[in-house]
Amino acid sequence: MAVLWMDHKAQYLSIKEDVDTALRRVIESGVYILNDDVTGFEQEFASYCGMAYGISVNCGLDAIRSALLALGIGEGDKVITVDNRCPSVALAIDHMRANLSESHY
Amino acid sequence: MPIPWLGYKQDYEQHRETINGAIQRVIESGAYQRGEEVSAFECEFAEYCGVSHGIGTNSCYAAMFLSLLACGVGPGDEVITVPNTDITTTAAISHTGAQFVWTEIDGRTYNIDPKRIEEKITKKTKAILPVHLYGLPADMDPIMEVARAHRLWVITDNALAVGARYKEEKQSAIGHMGCFSFVYGKGLGTYGDAGMVLTNDAKLAERVRQLNLYHDGTMQTETVGKTQLLTGFRYESEGYYTRLIPLHAAVLREKLKILDSWIAKRREIAQFYAQLLGDLSLILPYEPVKCEHVYRNYTVRVAKRDYVRRELAKRGIETGLHYVPPLHLQPVYRNRGYNAGDFPITERVAKELITLPMYPELTEGQLLEISKALHACVSPAS
Numbered sequence: 001m002a003v004l005w006m007d008h009k010a011q012y013l014s015i016k017e018d019v020d021t022a023l024r025r026v027i028e029s030g031v032y033i034l035n036d037d038v039t040g041f042e043q044e045f046a047s048y049c050g051m052a053y054g055i056s057v058n059c060g061l062d063a064i065r066s067a068l069l070a071l072g073i074g075e076g077d078k079v080i081t082v083d084n085r086c087p088s089v090a091l092a093i094d095h096m097r098a099n100l101s102e103s104h105y
Numbered sequence: 106m107p108i109p110w111l112g113y114k115q116d117y118e119q120h121r122e123t124i125n126g127a128i129q130r131v132i133e134s135g136a137y138q139r140g141e142e143v144s145a146f147e148c149e150f151a152e153y154c155g156v157s158h159g160i161g162t163n164s165c166y167a168a169m170f171l172s173l174l175a176c177g178v179g180p181g182d183e184v185i186t187v188p189n190t191d192i193t194t195t196a197a198i199s200h201t202g203a204q205f206v207w208t209e210i211d212g213r214t215y216n217i218d219p220k221r222i223e224e225k226i227t228k229k230t231k232a233i234l235p236v237h238l239y240g241l242p243a244d245m246d247p248i249m250e251v252a253r254a255h256r257l258w259v260i261t262d263n264a265l266a267v268g269a270r271y272k273e274e275k276q277s278a279i280g281h282m283g284c285f286s287f288v289y290g291k292g293l294g295t296y297g298d299a300g301m302v303l304t305n306d307a308k309l310a311e312r313v314r315q316l317n318l319y320h321d322g323t324m325q326t327e328t329v330g331k332t333q334l335l336t337g338f339r340y341e342s343e344g345y346y347t348r349l350i351p352l353h354a355a356v357l358r359e360k361l362k363i364l365d366s367w368i369a370k371r372r373e374i375a376q377f378y379a380q381l382l383g384d385l386s387l388i389l390p391y392e393p394v395k396c397e398h399v400y401r402n403y404t405v406r407v408a409k410r411d412y413v414r415r416e417l418a419k420r421g422i423e424t425g426l427h428y429v430p431p432l433h434l435q436p437v438y439r440n441r442g443y444n445a446g447d448f449p450i451t452e453r454v455a456k457e458l459i460t461l462p463m464y465p466e467l468t469e470g471q472l473l474e475i476s477k478a479l480h481a482c483v484s485p486a487s
Contacts, residue, residue: 002331009135023128030114032289032296058163058298061346091343 064092073098107421108471111290112464119466120363127355134351142351146358147301153268153361155276156283156303158310160317161349165264165286165300167317169197171347172282172302173232175312176258178203182231186262187217188431188443189451190236194262195432203231207433207443212450213391215239215404215458219247226251232258235280237266239460240292240371240401241392242278245271249280260284264300267292268368270397279303282313287357292371292401293364295353316344370465371400374472378403378461381476385483388457402427402460407483410457416482422475425460 012019026037038056046054057063073079075097081089093100117124131142143161151159162168178184180202186194188207198205208225211218217235233252235243243261252259259280263269267285271278287299302313325337375398379389388406392398402425407413414424431451433443445452461475 007135008137009133012132012135019132027117027124027296028114032113033298059346088346091346094343095345 059088061088061092064089065095068092068096068098108423108462108467108475110423110425110460110462112462112466113289115464115466116360116363116367120359123359124356127359128352131351131355137351138348140351142354142358143349146349146354146361149358149361150285150301151303153275153364154279154283154303155274156279157305158303158307160302160310160313161354162300162302162317163347163349164193164288164298165262165284166193166197167345167347168284168286168300168302169194169234169260169262170200171313171316171345172260172284172304172309173197173201173203173234174316175302175309176232176260176282178231178258181229183227183229184232184234185222185225185230186234187236187238187451188433188448189215189238189428189455190262190432191264191428192432192435192437194234194236195438198234204229205234206230207448209448210451210454211244212454214241214244214393215454216241216243217248218450219244219251222248222251223255226255226257230255230257232260233280234260234262236262236264237269237278239390239404240266240269240399241390242266242269242271242396244393244395245277245280246395252280258282264291265401266399267401268364269399272395273397276305281306282309287353292368292399293357293360295356295360297353299349299353299357301349315342317347318344367465368399371463372398374463374465374467375400375403377469377472378476381472382479384486385479386486387479387483400463403463404458404460406454406457407459408457410459413479413482414459417475417478420474420478422478423462427455427458427460429455431455 026032026035029035042054042056046052057066073096077098078101079093079098080101081093090100134140147159147161151157162171173184178201182203183206184198184203185206185208186198187210189210195205206225209218209221210216215238222233233248235248237243248259260282261278261280261284263278263283264286266278268275269278281304283303285301285303287293287295289296304310323338323340324335325339326333326335375390382389382405390398390404417424431448432438433447434445
């Protein structure tokens, strides 16, 4: 038997009923953007992490980019990060037109 | 019974099995990022529009932003567009570092007036971005002619005009690059944000693909037995991670098969509206001979607009309000040097225009009710 490195489908099958119910709830609500599920998840995930605020975005790159923008980081600034990471970290910094400074881990 | 302005849920109720099947297919495939659903939908939608390349994105905003970048638009450049559009159009231009320049619209089509483009062209102009408003394509021939004469790119905002034809062809409405929205409530919509770039230019398509997927084509693999073994990533460029996801692609593939019948239904409803409302002093939508309107919205212009909207609302009939105030009068753009009176046609249309409920599932009974409500508050045609 082949063993997958990650088995996305296995996770689905283990919680199939809950996922199916959630999907149906959203589709039948007729509200597909910024609905109660979004604000609900923001609060629930923030509280899971012990944080006060959660703002959901479209992907991890957008999360980093939004955070950098909110901090006023931009052209001429320097951001220090590690080099053994997903490129989205560097992309987010570069999209701010800030400089990336890599540090060893 | 209240009549909503857009029918978000009705299509699901009618095609529940098909849509559930598509969602199930993706979830059970285990492929949630790349995968065949996205590339299949890209091909199918491009083919539907008669264009060679399609690149799925996570919004129409992303489609416009990446298209502008692919054309080399950036700081120091100018892009000509209209003030009666959503802020996503101007945001896409601004985010490249370029400046947008507004020009006046045509009072009958509500689209960019091709005769008013040239006066806005400077040495910095790099592109024209017409918006095909309410489902009607802008007059593309003269726009392409101006573009050719001044060596400009034409990137169209087709968010409202999926399936619309110019001179009997869908691809003639697209320009060099066409940007589409598949957010729910659009002619072809999924349960969230989605979009696409269409182009016949292979180089532009490749550039958009690179910008859209940050590590597509960067994986190095070797085959060991039946396994593809990853041996590293090589990044040659930075992208924006704005991809369309398979879950939306699968839903859209199913709905694309139904799209033409929905467009036909919208056109029938528009015809029925025209019959019902012809005796009122309203300006109904205009469809030039060269164009096929897909009626994402049914526009009417009326003198006492706010009064009419309230009267309809009292009867539970929702209406749409668009670009009020127009972009050049928005707080965010107050320091751009534009004033009230700069675009008299745009401003007048913004004071008079509403859109009536429009979706394929509207019933004759609902249309008669809307007509009755309008007859009670709009004066007869003189």
